[in-house]
Amino acid sequence: MNTSSPRPHLSATGLAVLLTGQLLPIIDFSIVNVALASISQTLKVTQTWLGMVVAVYGVAFAVCLAMAGRLGDNFGRRRLFGIGVAVFAVASLLCGLATSIWVLLAARALQGAGAALVVPQTLATIHVCLHGREHSRALGIYGSISGISFVVGQVLGGLLVTANWGGAGWRAVFLINLPICAGVLLLMWRTIPETRVEKAISVDVSGTVILALLTLCLLIPLALGPTMHWPIQLDMLLACVVPLMWLLRRVEINQERRGVSPLLPPALARLPSTRFGALIAAIMFSSWSGFMFASALTLQTGAGLSPAKAGNSYVSLGIAFFAGSLLTPRLVARLGNVPTLLSGCAVQMLGLVTLMATLDYVWPHPGLVNLIPATALIGFGQALIVSCFYRIGLSDVPASQAGAGSAMLATVQQVSFGLGPAVFGGIFSYILRETSGSYLHAMHAALLTELALMSLLCVRGILYHRWQQTLKCAPYNAAQQ
Structure with missing residues (x-):
């Protein structure tokens, strides 16, 4: 790993701030599940659209993930971590204020992109800044996050929706992110060291764009097809999946041959x-x-x-x-x-x-x-x-x-x-x-x-x-x- 010398050190407080930022995006996979019924009643949407509320977050997260890791390597992991937390906070606010399903879907996609900026910086910073027993201990805590966040998300989401503080209802599962994000942003600048690689790594923009198109062409028909009786428009989208897979493979092979780091290395x-x-x-x-x-x-x-x-x-x-x-x-x-x-x-x-x-x-x-x-x-x-x-x-x-x-x-x-x-x-x-x-x-x-x-x-x-x-x-x- 080409990092600046001397090796930066991550304190226990810095690790806690990093893992708090890491916890937020993972919790949002599960916390929204218990709010779906309330969202359906408020926005008057079917189960199909509720599935899209969950899906667009995961897809945006996935498509931006690898590219976000490269951006952190090139421009500074702490900087990208902070930008990701800020984007996640703004998107959470928009989710909480959404009055239509389309606004909620757009905000969830933005939230997924913010989550993708946060997650890879956490593991990379731990890897660069810690070693020996501290490194092993941090990875152990990092690995247990998914199980902990699963329980926290489901239970916390249920409590927030049921409590209905201030009449917020399901919106509270998104608005609760705001004070947490604010605390992370305030503490990160003093507790998390900045790290980056000395030689910039290329970002596979073309691979990322094709992967996004491929995922959407697969996601939208599978989500809407069964209830819309497979109209021709959805069939056409689904038919694009195979050509896009072929195109993605060719682009990634060409990237590899040119010595450029591909998104999905062949x-x-x-x-x-x-x-x-x-x-x-x-x-x-x-x-x-x-x-x-x-x-x-x-x-x-x-x-x-x-x-x-x-x-x-x-x-x-x-x-x-x-x-x-x-x-x-x-x-x-x-x-x-x-x-x-x-x-x-x-x-x-x-x-x-x-x-x-x-x-x-x-x-x-x-x-x-x-x-x-x-x-x-x-x-x-x-x-x-x-x-x-x-x-x-x-x-x-x-x-x-x-x-x-x-x-x-x-x-x-x-x-x-x-x-x-x-x-x-x-x-x-x-x-x-x-x-x-x-x-x-x-x-x-x-x-x-x-x-x-x-x-x-x-x-x-x-x-x-x-x-x-x-x-x-x-x-x-x-x-x-």
Whole structure:
């Protein structure tokens, strides 16, 4: 890493400020879920548009993520961190004041872009400014953020909407960001050192633009198609996906040949482990965000739970996720990455089946207590899968390209987070309409979709594991001959 000398140091206070900024964008993935029913009532929109509220944030986050990392390297990570927090704050204000779905969608996209500016600067600053035990400790805290933020987002969102302070209702889940962002901006200049690379790295603008177009051409038809009966305009958008994928591949190959750092490096995409890691991300994170979207609507609009009770229903999932994250290193050491991943898939699928049975039995009165067994299984299984995601995806990536590999997998991860609510929301809305408003049937359709995707991941994981075992046996067989 080409940084200025002497090496800057990040204090404990600076680390806390960084992680607070990191926490905000991740919380906003989950906090909005419990506000969806209230947003629907206020803005008079269907479940399809609610899915877009979640999706545009994730897509904007994903598309801007890799480029934001390069901008921080070139122009200063603290500076980009501050700009990202400021953009996130302005976007949160616009979300909180939105009076139409179009204003809310535009503000959510801006919020996603601000989040993308914040997140890569956090990990890069930790990597540059800390070393040894401090570095390991900081990474451990950083890694646990997702599990913590999940619980905080769901519970806090439910409490804010239910409390309805000052008549703010769902708007409070966005406005709560303002004082936190203000505190981060005030403290960051004195606690976070500025770092950047000595030699500027090129930004893959063309790759970023094509990826954005590709994602939108996939997102919009999948979200709106099932409820709009697939008009020709959506079919045309979907037809553009394959040509755009081809164009993105050609552009990235040309970037690589010219010595320019591509957004999605083709050399890394050719590695079997990285391709499998991308598949894990596509299935796991789209299923995760889609599940959260569908279950939030089912518990609130379908079962009539208050936002607070709906948010509290996920506490056991978050606790199990955190416990699973702590246990994963031991399981990986004993079983290996892929067997641990497959174990996580099995546990999560058992949880999904248990949830279907539970909803059938307790409907229309689901609650925190009767959902604990199913949600705990789902959370524990998710933790094993997520913890193995980067381990598998980066296992064959050279150390010199670890940053590029991480950025590529993170981009796939965030795109999947954005696509999940659109895909699952489209299926959910279609079944809801076809069954005359049966939220139980719509939720079952979403769970069956997730089961099918997880089954696909299991099959691919078994094939990948067999391929790995074949490679291990090949040198031995050659030696015998």
